[in-house]
Amino acid sequence: MAETDSAAGFGALYERHSRAVYRFALALTGNVAQAEDLTAEAFLRILEAGERVETLTVRAYLVTIVRNLSRNEWKRERRRVAMPAEVVAAGADPAVRMELEAVLGALQGLAAGDREVLLMRAEADLSYEEIAVLTGGTAQAARVRAHRARKRLMEALCRKT
Structure with a gap:
């Protein structure tokens, strides 16, 4: 992968994908520190993989790394998704906190x-x-699965209210 061949190329790769990868990691873990660690580990692994990763699949590759690392961590700890630290630290409105929970x-x-x-x-x-x-x-199966998952999520939320 040409983007990891130089520090500037890797920097551009990081700038382009780091926010999305971090958001995914945070959503999986609910923990800022773990999300940062998973994001850093994913970029380290992609740097080590170098030429073996196609430029067109970089984000998917990073997300796969984060997903697998998160699964491994979850298996070790059997943790539940926690409230994001930003919401707790920001002293968010109690209604917002309840909705997020x-x-x-x-x-x-x-x-x-x-x-x-x-x-x-x-x-x-x-x-x-x-x-x-x-x-x-x-792609069609992914679209259908996402649609059905959103529907189940909404049904679960409606049952709680």
Whole structure:
């Protein structure tokens, strides 16, 4: 991959993808420190992979690394998704906090695959084609799965109110 051949190229790669990768990691973990660690580890691994990663699949590759690292961490700790530290630290309005807790709880209640597809689309800003590559399906299947997962998420949220 030409972008990792130089410090400037890697910097450009980081600038282009780091925010989306971090948002995905934060949505998966609910923890700022873990999200930062996962993001850093993903970029380290892509730097080490170098030429083996195609430029067109960089973001999908990064998201896959974060997803796998997060799964490994979850298996070790069996943790639940926590409230993002930004909301806690900012002293968010109690109504906002309650709404966020409800959404996080509903997300946690989804099947892991459904939750990941939603997060890949919403937080990592992946296209359905990129999601298809990661999940081993088609773009249409990814679109349908995301739609059904959103529907289940909304149903879960409606049950809580």
